[in-house]
């Protein structure tokens with residue numbers, strides 16, 4: 001079994017004690033962080049999700065896989081941050097109110113850091129008032145909102161309305177994502193853009209702050 005297979009198994013099996021060491025071994029073997037995320041960690045998490053949906057995994061197993069991928073990402077995060085020497089902008093990101101899913105949001109945050117953004121991560125279950133307060137405090141160019149539930153995604157328009165009511169809508173662009181989201185919903189909710197995955201999120205974020213390719 002290669003180190004990549006072992007890392008895949010560790011995330012899938014929720015072996016969060018093993019993931020950091022295996023992630024380091026993957027780096028030592030010459031694999032770049034992006035490969036470890038795109039080709040190993042995300043597919044393992046996706047398989048854990050499929051097992052959950054097929055009633056093979058239940059909440060505890062899924063939580064362990066979530067902890068395992070997070071432990072691996074923690075090893076990679078400094079490398080991404082170091083790579084992003086050029087500062088392209090500041091982003092406030094969070095998972096919306098009522099929603100505790102943070103694996104995808106954390107991935108997006110890590111990759112935005114890698115692309116040169118300063119990321120202020122508000123965590124999960126973030127209220128409209130918290131987003132408004134964070135915009136006032138940190139003055140970001142971009143706000144990223146994540147929702148994984150069809151019920152909680154309905155907090156997105158409330159957050160965007162709160163930003164408008166606070167007179168801050170012209171100061172920030174709003175980028176949204178998460179499994180139940182799509183272009184049409186993003187538009188309906190008043191967001192500026194939608195991205196379906198972390199790579200697309202980086203492209204959209206760079207575009208929104210005017211630092212896209214070619215500028």
Ligand code: B12
Pocket residue numbers: 042045046048049050052053059062063066098099100101102103104105107108144145146147148149150151175176177178179180194195196197198199201
């Ligand atoms: C892991 C998981 C959990 C874990 C979360 C652990 C954690 N720390 O995040 C736990 C066990 C806690 C959990 C709980 C619940 N979950 Co859950 N969960 C999942 C699961 C299996 C995987 C989600 C995941 O992490 N995917 C991997 C990541 C990498 O993908 P992602 O989140 O989609 O993120 C990518 C993109 O969406 C995008 N993206 C994400 N955020 C952002 C933000 C921005 C700004 C941008 C641009 C892009 C972007 O980029 C990411 C990276 O590529 C999904 C099923 C699924 N296939 O999505 C169900 C799922 C989301 N859960 C579901 C449900 C119902 C629940 C619960 C209500 C209880 C239950 N019955 O299981 C609770 C709710 C808790 C709460 N209040 O939030 C349902 C939602 C149904 C719906 N349509 O509303 C799903 C779809 C499963 C299902 N089919 O029933 N869950």
